[in-house]
Amino acid sequence: MEKLRVGIIGLGWFGEIHADTIVGIPNLELAALCTRTPERLEAMGQKYGVEKLYRDYHAMLADPEIDAVSVCTMWDQHTEPAIAALEAGKHVFLEKPIASTVAGAQKITAASKGSKGILYIGHVVRFNPRYRMAKQAIDEGRIGQIVALSSRRNIPAAWTPTILEKIGPIVGDAIHDSDIMMWITGDTVATAYAQTVSVRGLKHPDIGQTMYRFKGGATATLETVWCMPEKTPFDIDERMSIIGTEGIIHIQDTFPNLAIVDGNKLHSPDTTYWPLFNGVRGGALREEFEYFARTATSGAEVTIGTPEDATAALAATLAAEESARTGNVVQL
Incomplete structure (x- = not known):
């Protein structure tokens, strides 16, 4: 090998x-x-x-x-x-x-x-098995034409004071859901509108609420709150709903899929993206690196995590941030 x-x-x-x-x-x-x-x-x-x-x-x-x-x-x-x-x-x-x-x-x-x-x-979320199964079901035509999507990707305040001096929640986290939404719809964003809220007075706002209209007509809302209270017992509140003309898909990665109580606190650590087992990371990030290794050593074409897809997700989230600054709907 x-x-x-x-x-x-x-x-x-x-x-x-x-x-x-x-x-x-x-x-x-x-x-x-x-x-x-x-x-x-x-x-x-x-x-x-x-x-x-x-x-x-x-x-x-x-x-x-x-x-x-x-x-x-x-x-x-x-x-x-x-x-x-x-x-x-x-x-x-x-x-x-x-x-x-x-x-x-x-x-x-x-x-x-x-x-x-x-x-x-x-873009590690593409290796989350829940989103991969959703994509498979959509490609099989099981929910018909997608008409509406919503996502939530919220994390505790303790994670973010340093991060918010460097990047905001829309580009920092809603970019994941933007990429997934374009991936599963096969569509691109036509317009973006967003509002933000600064809770702690850091360089970037703590909260971003984004709305997209896709070129094919579907609408989407994306919630990113980077200031969940200190006592929040889980690392991430992650969900997505996809509504089609013939069915619905709901994805949920928290509440909790693992609960550990020690002392007087309940913890729900990440079990999906990069869980740590005996000093080595598993989960979606491991699968992502395995894909990278296979593609690089085989000479195959990159079909997941392409720069074109990543640029489209970046453009959408930057447009949303521009909308939050100006108060205007931004055309892509």
């Missing part, structure tokens, strides 16, 4: 989750780490037993023994390392959002067309 030697660029909390996932997949090898913070770099190198440690991603990309990179920098720092990696002929797993601007996304996409490596954009 061919093994891909992977380097990670960006070692924040999600870069570490990527590392936890990579080390558990037989045909991936965590071969290098890169971050600008020397203490973090040393600590992560010791944790994973990785000797190739870089503070400059260009030096990592110059290493011929690195086959692929996972880009986990902040969303406004995706464009340069992604393009540099593609130009170096590396396979690229780029976390969502693809970029912070549509122009940046288009530059990354253009770079991928001439690269020897593949470009995959990490």
Whole structure:
């Protein structure tokens, strides 16, 4: 079995989750780490037993023994390392959002067309089995024409003070549901309208409420609340309803699918996306990396997490954020 030697660029909390996932997949090898913070770099190198440690991603990309990179920098720092990696002929797993601007996304996409490596954009919700089964049922024609959709993706306030200084809930989380809605409808967003609420006075608002009209006529509402109370016993309140002319699909990932009571508190940890088992991540993120590895080693075309789909989701959420700022319906 061919093994891909992977380097990670960006070692924040999600870069570490990527590392936890990579080390558990037989045909991936965590071969290098890169971050600008020397203490973090040393600590992560010791944790994973990785000797190739870089503070400059260009030096990592110059290493011929690195086959692929996972880009986990902040969303406004995706464009340069992604393009540099593609130009170096590396396979690229780029976390969502693809970029912070549509122009940046288009530059990354253009770079991928001439690269020897593949470009995959990490829209992990497509690997959640509940959404995959919903997509399958829709493709089989079981609910007829989709006419309305709604989603909820809410997380506790404790998660978000640092994140909200960097990205807002619409682009940060509603982008998942935007991507899924376009995927299952096979349609694109025509107009976006949104309102936001700032609860804690951070750089970005805590709450985003979004409405879309799709080109085919369907409507959608998307709720993203990043300030659920401290005592909320679950990590995420995630739901989607899809209403068709002949049926309905309802997806729910909480309330709770696992309940653990310790002391005087009930916990409902993630069991879907990146659950941790004996130091190794499983769930949808593992399946996502396995897909990336299979596609890269086989030379197959990327059909999930394409830059075109990721750019469409980014454009929709940026339009929603523009609507929230201006109070106007934004045409795409």
